[in-house]
Amino acid sequence: MTGALFAQSLVLGILLGGLYALLAAGLTLYFGVMRVVMIAHSAFLILAAYLAWYFHERTGIDPLLSLVITVPLFFVVGYGMQRFLVSRLRPISLTTMSVLLTFAIALTIEGLLGFVWTGTQRRVQLDYSGTSIEVAGVSIAVVKLIAFGLAAVSLGALYLILRKTSFGRALRATTQHPEAARLVGIDTDRVAGLGFGLGLATAAVGGTALSLDYTIYPSLHWHWIGPLMAIIVVGGLGSIPGAAIAALLLGVAASLLQVPLGTTWAQTVFYLALFVTLMIRPQGFFGGRLAQRF
Amino acid sequence: MPNASDLARASRPTTARPTAARVARIAALLALVAVVLLFPSLAPDPFILSVGVVILSYAVLATSWNLVGGFTGYISLGHAAYSGLGGYATALLITRTGLDPWLSLVAGGLIVAVVAIPVGIASLRVRGASFVIVSIALVLILQLTFQSWHTFTGGSGGLRVPRPFGPEVLRPEQHERFFYLHAVLLALALLTWWAIERSRLGAGLKAIREDEDKAQALGVPTFAYKLTALVVSAFFTALGGGLYALWFGYLDPIFQFSILVGTYMVLMSLLGGVRSLFGPLLGAVVVGYAVEVFKSQYGDTQFHLVATGILLGLVVLFMPDGVIPALTSFVNRRRRASSIREVSAEELANQREEAAR
Numbered sequence: 325m326t327g328a329l330f331a332q333s334l335v336l337g338i339l340l341g342g343l344y345a346l347l348a349a350g351l352t353l354y355f356g357v358m359r360v361v362m363i364a365h366s367a368f369l370i371l372a373a374y375l376a377w378y379f380h381e382r383t384g385i386d387p388l389l390s391l392v393i394t395v396p397l398f399f400v401v402g403y404g405m406q407r408f409l410v411s412r413l414r415p416i417s418l419t420t421m422s423v424l425l426t427f428a429i430a431l432t433i434e435g436l437l438g439f440v441w442t443g444t445q446r447r448v449q450l451d452y453s454g455t456s457i458e459v460a461g462v463s464i465a466v467v468k469l470i471a472f473g474l475a476a477v478s479l480g481a482l483y484l485i486l487r488k489t490s491f492g493r494a495l496r497a498t499t500q501h502p503e504a505a506r507l508v509g510i511d512t513d514r515v516a517g518l519g520f521g522l523g524l525a526t527a528a529v530g531g532t533a534l535s536l537d538y539t540i541y542p543s544l545h546w547h548w549i550g551p552l553m554a555i556i557v558v559g560g561l562g563s564i565p566g567a568a569i570a571a572l573l574l575g576v577a578a579s580l581l582q583v584p585l586g587t588t589w590a591q592t593v594f595y596l597a598l599f600v601t602l603m604i605r606p607q608g609f610f611g612g613r614l615a616q617r618f
Numbered sequence: 619m620p621n622a623s624d625l626a627r628a629s630r631p632t633t634a635r636p637t638a639a640r641v642a643r644i645a646a647l648l649a650l651v652a653v654v655l656l657f658p659s660l661a662p663d664p665f666i667l668s669v670g671v672v673i674l675s676y677a678v679l680a681t682s683w684n685l686v687g688g689f690t691g692y693i694s695l696g697h698a699a700y701s702g703l704g705g706y707a708t709a710l711l712i713t714r715t716g717l718d719p720w721l722s723l724v725a726g727g728l729i730v731a732v733v734a735i736p737v738g739i740a741s742l743r744v745r746g747a748s749f750v751i752v753s754i755a756l757v758l759i760l761q762l763t764f765q766s767w768h769t770f771t772g773g774s775g776g777l778r779v780p781r782p783f784g785p786e787v788l789r790p791e792q793h794e795r796f797f798y799l800h801a802v803l804l805a806l807a808l809l810t811w812w813a814i815e816r817s818r819l820g821a822g823l824k825a826i827r828e829d830e831d832k833a834q835a836l837g838v839p840t841f842a843y844k845l846t847a848l849v850v851s852a853f854f855t856a857l858g859g860g861l862y863a864l865w866f867g868y869l870d871p872i873f874q875f876s877i878l879v880g881t882y883m884v885l886m887s888l889l890g891g892v893r894s895l896f897g898p899l900l901g902a903v904v905v906g907y908a909v910e911v912f913k914s915q916y917g918d919t920q921f922h923l924v925a926t927g928i929l930l931g932l933v934v935l936f937m938p939d940g941v942i943p944a945l946t947s948f949v950n951r952r953r954r955a956s957s958i959r960e961v962s963a964e965e966l967a968n969q970r971e972e973a974a975r
Contacts, residue, residue, distance in 0.1 A: 413938075414938070420691065420692070421934055423693060424934045425931055428927045428931035428934060431878075431923050431927030432923070432928055435920045435921060435924035435925075436920075439920045443920065546877065550754065550758040550759070554755060557748060592759055592762065595755050595759040599736075599752070602741060602748060606743045
């Protein structure tokens with residue numbers, strides 16, 4: 325592999341890793357507040373991408389602007405999903421039953437996408453779709469840069485919300501110890517709902533970013549959920565910084581391996597990392613106490 | 619020194635008691651066997667018979683799934699990995715080594731059981747969440763590998779499986795033979811479930827399902843038990859997949875390693891009831907029939923995804939214990955105004971006596 329090719333793959337890997345990091349952060353949020361493995365996360369991701377595509381198709385406006393609609397919409401849907409569906413499950417079997425429930429939601433979304441917009445592959449065509457900028461011999465597609473920028477800004481915003489606001493403090497308290505959080509007067513049910521909304525909002529942002537650069541089709545979400553699941557396990561279930569680090573590392577690894585192995589085999593690096601992590605360190609590499617019990 | 623209740627118990631006559639329920643159960647079992655045995659001769663045409671084979675195959679898979687899902691409460695969404703591997707192992711053993719089809723089937727099952735060991739070690743050390751994640755990842759990675767590995771598996775072009783019976787066996791007769799073969803496999807899987815349920819292993823597994831921490835504290839070797847259940851389940855699932863492959867004669871990675879097949883197994887078991895021996899079979903008959911009717915009526919549209927998704931969601935939300943317990947509790951609620959105790963003291967005493975014997 326030549327130096328230029330290496331640099332190119334590295335940059336592409338980091339750009340992709342940024343998007344993975346944002347989406348994995350969403351998954352981590354659900355897991356943190358409710359101990360829920362949210363299989364439907366990537367289905368909502370593809371749904372947001374479809375909405376961005378459809379928005380562009382009908383209005384001709386830049387698909388990025390669909391964020392104004394999809395982010396609040398997904399936030400409300402996420403909140404409702406937690407309050408009306410997930411919270412109905414029995415606490416004792418919550419982890420496994422919530423997997424099934426969100427899995428059912430993922431299937432339903434996939435089916436509905438195929439039903440409404442058929443299985444045809446869709447792609448947003450923009451006047452800047454083909455353009456790329458060159459920095460030190462590495463050419464970067466503008467759309468990838470925008471996607472990364474969106475992900476980075478959203479991750480930053482998420483960080484600020486969690487660290488600097490009183491809601492963020494309540495949410496972290498709920499994650500760490502729900503009973504203690506209730507004792508100091510935090511309405512953990514409401515916080516869990518809002519945490520879900522926030523998590524689903526990351527899917528809206530990610531989906532819009534995805535629509536700029538990818539050809540989308542209804543069953544695409546399976547190609548995303550596997551790597552994302554691997555990332556949150558490697559990072560340690562429940563840890564957002566861990567998920568972000570794992571996302572960047574695995575994104576870069578997959579991107580570098582693509583050159584000698586091709587796209588399909590490079591994907592297996594995520595699953596390999598998942599198995600290796602569970603074998604040698606089942607609580608993940610950056611996770612805290614929480615991860616050991618799940 | 620014996621206490622009062624011991625004396626009271628000893629003074630009672632020890633005759634075989636609740637005969638009515640037992641007779642009813644045996645009658646139902648005999649009726650089930652009769653229906654299965656008579657079905658091929660009652661089926662009006664080969665198509666219905668082939669639907670019967672498909673439903674029995676689903677029943678085998680769901681019952682095998684229940685060996686781990688029902689006993690331990692660990693939900694595997696990726697059991698299609700084991701059935702798919704079973705199918706491919708059988709087919710590849712026949713085509714590559716020229717082994718006898720039936721030996722290949724059993725060898726394939728054993729190979730898959732061995733494959734399940736490292737998977738179990740990786741995914742069972744921590745609790746349910748990792749297990750589910752690994753089960754999904756396994757299907758996805760196998761689909762990827764078997765699609766790309768053209769030289770060995772035939773890739774996305776698929777793989778033909780040679781028929782185990784000679785050309786003189788015509789299609790309807792082929793269906794009939796495979797119907798009985800599936801029925802035998804189903805009986806074996808049910809028998810295994812029944813045997814485990816009554817064993818120490820079964821008691822340990824159920825303890826894990828109810829409260830893993832307490833089970834561990836009481837000295838149940840939780841990890842070894844969970845791993846055993848997974849390996850036995852993978853073995854039967856692989857046999858189910860292999861037998862189906864021999865009948866169907868063609869393997870395509872998209873359908874073999876399909877998330878949807880794994881979902882059907884979960885849905886069938888959950889709908890019928892994971893805690894009962896015949897729950898998955900009942901679920902397989904209902905869901906399998908519905909799937910086949912749906913396919914023949916509407917073809918392979920995206921709509922079956924929606925239907926499966928909604929049905930699974932409803933089952934999870936409203937009757938996670940399955941139809942049978944849901945109906946019983948509904949009937950009980952109607953019959954008695956208040957049912958604070960589901961078991962009366964007398965029933966409890968009878969049970970204790972029975973257990974003591």
